[in-house]
Amino acid sequence: MSNNSQITLDDIAKKLNVTKVTVSKALRDHPDIGTKTKERVKKTAFDLGYMPNYIARNLSNKKSYTIGLVVPKIAHNFFASAIESIYNIAYKNNYEIIITVSQESAEQEARHIQSLLSMRVDGLLVSVTEETKDTDIFKKVQNMNIPLVFFDRTIEDIGFSCVSTADWKGAYQVVECAISQGYRKIAHLAGYSHTSIGKHRQEGYISALKDHGIDVNQNLIIEGGFAESDGYEGFLKLYNNGISPEIVFAVTFPVALGVFIAAEELGLEIPDDVDVISFGGSSYNRFIKPSITYVNQPSVEIGEKSIELLLYEIEHPQNRGRKNIAIESKLIYGQTCIKKSTGILLNKK
Amino acid sequence: MSNNSQITLDDIAKKLNVTKVTVSKALRDHPDIGTKTKERVKKTAFDLGYMPNYIARNLSNKKSYTIGLVVPKIAHNFFASAIESIYNIAYKNNYEIIITVSQESAEQEARHIQSLLSMRVDGLLVSVTEETKDTDIFKKVQNMNIPLVFFDRTIEDIGFSCVSTADWKGAYQVVECAISQGYRKIAHLAGYSHTSIGKHRQEGYISALKDHGIDVNQNLIIEGGFAESDGYEGFLKLYNNGISPEIVFAVTFPVALGVFIAAEELGLEIPDDVDVISFGGSSYNRFIKPSITYVNQPSVEIGEKSIELLLYEIEHPQNRGRKNIAIESKLIYGQTCIKKSTGILLNKK
């Protein structure tokens, strides 16, 4: 029925003239307790509106059923979708998610991880900021023996497991697609090369060019962040340097959108005056004109694999870290990157 | 420097031949403790790599510095953006956010609130599902004396504070805009009328029609959920009923996108064959062709106001609930809802 606040085990124990131990066990269906007692306990617990106090339980158990999540941003298609899938799996396994947002600041990221450690989360899932270089805080995580899995944006070689897109391959694929369409002057609005995804995508881009006998021109590569504004500024920088590429390979979908804005400002039509392809898409892409040809980032799968791996590592302390999962991406054809000569869609089904 | 795991106050107390109380106070800069002692304590705490255990602290304090958030969905522009702004304010005030997603299921919503109560969050921020009718769980929250603020999708009249968009007014405005452009046969893909936003937006739509002498035709109103699929199905339903509206007022932005898909499937051009306006937009709207004319939902402001209100209520137990904040929205002009006769943009600046 109804009740006031904060009922404890003791309250319901007194009401039944038993001890709180009995109540605790009964509520958890411990075999010690008889069926009739269990029922009586459960009934009065319900009547009193008892709500277990997880804080007390966690302190006693040294286990919080809680996972800390650190992402650079939420309002971004990839992360929103990854978070949602992480969340679903966690929920099924009775874990709660504590979310923190680093806002691309390495300092905030470190502070968040500290808090999460202090909250004694059972594990950590992190996608690092675009400026993270210092790994001290991660060493601390290691020392505390808390499992951690990096996803999407990773730090390799420091011992933690990683789940990411097959970045090199995806970049290679989409750039190769541009080449096959007759493009030669292919610019790259790249991510900082100290980030895992920035580096691998750029390497994929370079390999694709080389394999097709195209010279790599450093002037066509602009490094920057992963946001729309970075795409905007990057393209203007290219333009102001007097460089007009036939097509731009954007390191992320927001960066591609930044190019759209810059192009419009400069009076350039996409895809006629300058074309665009990107790594990663969005559910909104189908509504954009022209819709962008991109290699997809399997956000749901990345989310799922990373949380599954983390849950595994939580339960298998002897088998933690050093696993690397790369998820294959595939090319999604839109209305950009169409054969220059014929104007025929490459492969629209 | 480095260390193993789980250092406690006692560990560092022993090392210094003091008691853990002294250490606890020193670490918290309690005035009791002398400067030199504080420094010694802090130094060895740092050297040992001490990380406070918030679980223990919270149990002792009966305060968790934690806020529970319940939303129907994350991967949706409005919520992602609101969450991010909520998060920012919480962070500045040293609160952590525990996020849960109800996935539009009232049952999951209730389960989540239970968990959050058991975790002893200091307050709750919730945007209800499209199917929430039962208010039992919220009564429980009241009984436990935990402050709660509804945002965007609210339940009025049960005593909790609410922060929402001025739904009635916004709907009125955008529908009036359509009328002023010469539209008369205006359909409404409405939200369920048992939801706050569904009801108020529909009322705004109806008032606008009435005030301009247009008969309200129930066949032009289809109630449903708030997702893209609902827009898709809703429009097909209209169409299959032999109704072809001049313009559709969608209860949310995703619903408007659903109309885009349905229209394309039916071979109808937007805005020529059928036009679209909506409540709520998206940062992607500018890239969509035609971009939609809509009344904006100030997600950032709603997020901020609701968390601020919640923090206020956490600290002022004697002044909780029953506050209603409605945030004004404004019309954002896109490429839809343009004067039928002239084809001239209404007000594009």
Add this chain to the structure above:
DNA sequence: GTGAAAGCGCTAACAG
């Protein structure tokens, strides 16, 4: 089957 005792790590109240 049930309960008494002890402890998880920290903090508040009071005493010295």
Add this chain to the structure above:
DNA sequence: CTGTTAGCGCTTTCAC
């Protein structure tokens, strides 16, 4: 200024 005592609510031995 520092320490002693007690307790937050729950769980885990280990007796009875």
